[in-house]
Amino acid sequence: MAKRIPEDLRKLLGKDKVIDDPEIVSLYAREPSGISSEALAVVFPENVKDVSKIASYAYKNGVLIYPQGSTTDLVGGAVPEPKGIVVSFERMNRIINVSILDSIVDVEVGVRLGDLNVELAKHGYMFPIDPGSVNITTVGGAVNSGAGGLRGAKYGTMRDWVLGLTIVLPDEAGTVMRVGCRTTKCRQGYDLVRLIVGSEGTLALVAEATLKITPLPETMATALAFFSTLENLFEAYREIKSSGVQPLVMEFMDYETAKLAGEASKSPINVEGHMLLVSVDCNFEAVERVESWLRRVMEKNGALKVYTSKTIEGAEPLFTIRRSLFPAQVAMASKLYPGRKKIVYMEDIAVPPSKLLEAVTAVRRISEEKGLKVSIGGHVGDGNLHPSVAFPVDDEIVKKKVLEWEFEVSKTAVELGGTVSAEHGIGLRKKEFLKMEMEKLGSLKALEIMKGVKKVFDPKGILNPGKVV
Amino acid sequence: MRAWVEAEAEKCVYCGFCEPLCPTLYPGGHRGYGPRGRVNIAFNIVRGGKHTGETLKSIYSCLLCGACNLVCPAKIDIVGVIRASRALGG
Numbered sequence: 001m002a003k004r005i006p007e008d009l010r011k012l013l014g015k016d017k018v019i020d021d022p023e024i025v026s027l028y029a030r031e032p033s034g035i036s037s038e039a040l041a042v043v044f045p046e047n048v049k050d051v052s053k054i055a056s057y058a059y060k061n062g063v064l065i066y067p068q069g070s071t072t073d074l075v076g077g078a079v080p081e082p083k084g085i086v087v088s089f090e091r092m093n094r095i096i097n098v099s100i101l102d103s104i105v106d107v108e109v110g111v112r113l114g115d116l117n118v119e120l121a122k123h124g125y126m127f128p129i130d131p132g133s134v135n136i137t138t139v140g141g142a143v144n145s146g147a148g149g150l151r152g153a154k155y156g157t158m159r160d161w162v163l164g165l166t167i168v169l170p171d172e173a174g175t176v177m178r179v180g181c182r183t184t185k186c187r188q189g190y191d192l193v194r195l196i197v198g199s200e201g202t203l204a205l206v207a208e209a210t211l212k213i214t215p216l217p218e219t220m221a222t223a224l225a226f227f228s229t230l231e232n233l234f235e236a237y238r239e240i241k242s243s244g245v246q247p248l249v250m251e252f253m254d255y256e257t258a259k260l261a262g263e264a265s266k267s268p269i270n271v272e273g274h275m276l277l278v279s280v281d282c283n284f285e286a287v288e289r290v291e292s293w294l295r296r297v298m299e300k301n302g303a304l305k306v307y308t309s310k311t312i313e314g315a316e317p318l319f320t321i322r323r324s325l326f327p328a329q330v331a332m333a334s335k336l337y338p339g340r341k342k343i344v345y346m347e348d349i350a351v352p353p354s355k356l357l358e359a360v361t362a363v364r365r366i367s368e369e370k371g372l373k374v375s376i377g378g379h380v381g382d383g384n385l386h387p388s389v390a391f392p393v394d395d396e397i398v399k400k401k402v403l404e405w406e407f408e409v410s411k412t413a414v415e416l417g418g419t420v421s422a423e424h425g426i427g428l429r430k431k432e433f434l435k436m437e438m439e440k441l442g443s444l445k446a447l448e449i450m451k452g453v454k455k456v457f458d459p460k461g462i463l464n465p466g467k468v469v
Numbered sequence: 470m471r472a473w474v475e476a477e478a479e480k481c482v483y484c485g486f487c488e489p490l491c492p493t494l495y496p497g498g499h500r501g502y503g504p505r506g507r508v509n510i511a512f513n514i515v516r517g518g519k520h521t522g523e524t525l526k527s528i529y530s531c532l533l534c535g536a537c538n539l540v541c542p543a544k545i546d547i548v549g550v551i552r553a554s555r556a557l558g559g
Binding site for chain 1: 476479480482483484485486488489495498499500501505506509510513518520521522523524527542543544
């Protein structure tokens with residue numbers, strides 16, 4: 001049967017849309033989380049009809065199917081385990097329609113967010129969800145993972161920006177369904193759009209999306225500040241958050257991480273302490289006032305050094321260090337384990353903003369207790385932290401410590417009233433953590449309901465099995 | 470040279486940050502035509518894997534423009550890996 005599948009799919013879709021060369025297939029069977037497996041073949045649908053044919057074939061033949069975007073997943077949400085076929089949406093990359101009057105864009109899900117924003121910028125618009133991997137992340141990946149990003153404090157996550165979806169069900173007919181609207185206000189019974197967003201490809205194959213768009217800001221005031229203590233930094237943070245202003249970006253990096261990121265980015269800015277980066281979008285008339293206010297708040301709370309900008313372009317150098325968070329985490333891993341294959345584990349907790357200082361302090365303490373070098377950054381505007389540690393794949397002792405660390409960090413987030421996953425998802429890696437969170441809430445029943453929902457959409461359990469619940 | 474390719478390619482954390490800049494990825498039609506794919510194919514080959522038609526196309530379709538080298542967080546010399554892979558016979 002397994003040998004027949006690629007041939008069947010070639011007959012069904014055309015020979016150029018199926019690859020079973022094991023070397024190429026292996027490129028679709030791993031992800032940055034370090035989790036890898038094997039797949040039977042990769043199929044490349046080019047339109048909704050192709051997706052429907054694949055879903056129908058998989059249902060009739062009991063073949064497991066794994067939708068993929070660009071596989072930047074960090075929780076094992078995209079790996080084909082157990083063995084099945086990968087459905088890569090990379091060739092469905094057309095921007096179908098941009099409507100400024102309706103403030104929407106219709107896209108196929110293989111469009112990368114970076115490319116989408118290049119197109120929208122021609123109209124003075126943007127799609128505001130910007131995960132750290134924005135240039136490579138596809139719309140489909142962002143929809144399925146419920147992605148957020150740097151601008152989350154102001155713009156939220158994908159669930160706030162997806163109006164409608166074209167989905168394909170894993171059933172006999174490969175049923176194509178349109179859910180949601182092309183308007184912001186939409187009461188279509190139960191909200192299936194928001195059920196699909198963040199479902200990690202376990203409920204339906206998402207083929208097209210209608211997304212809300214928003215005008216590019218006229219300008220923005222930005223302040224980059226360094227603090228000698230976390231207490232001072234979070235005092236400044238608290239004052240800004242409590243002022244009635246809604247920042248576009250509020251990013252944090254601890255001293256060690258910012259220092260590494262500064263080196264990785266070759267930024268001329270001297271990293272002098274823990275880093276807080278704040279941008280507030282505003283009009284030209286207000287920018288001077290906002291910029292001087294940001295500077296005042298940072299200095300009043302003991303900032304060692306403050307850099308500011310009154311334009312979007314001028315803020316670019318101030319963002320360089322933050323944009324190098326991931327390179328810094330990779331650099332830290334390379335320094336710790338030179339010449340060895342290693343995996344960087346990036347956590348994704350969120351806590352209420354009022355609990356951030358406690359959360360950061362606890363993460364540092366847990367890391368110290370475990371003897372692990374931690375790097376901490378995060379989108380603190382919405383309470384989202386990305387602490388990260390690394391381990392060499394051949395060192396079981398360090399790996400065990402990292403797994404314990406991960407559990408402790410997640411537990412801390414839940415105890416502080418937060419969550420184990422803010423924007424990366426559950427995948428394979430966080431299923432136990434999700435259970436722990438629901439248990440703490442006294443809501444284990446919710447997991448049973450989720451399993452029931454999965455069964456309704458995917459009665460044979462062939463779509464990205466084993467993930468989430 | 471084999472050891473160098475292995476050590477260099479082993480640094481890949483599979484983030485894919487290199488892919489949006491690659492001029493051959495979209496025309497190629499699959500991940501093997503991008504830097505992330507090429508580096509990992511080169512790694513598998515020096516580790517004893519066998520070339521297939523698709524992997525050869527992958528390694529030889531690279532334009533060696535170096536755009537990927539500029540953005541790799543792990544600072545892999547991707548172009549160097551591909552040149553070395555060709556020099557090693559594919």
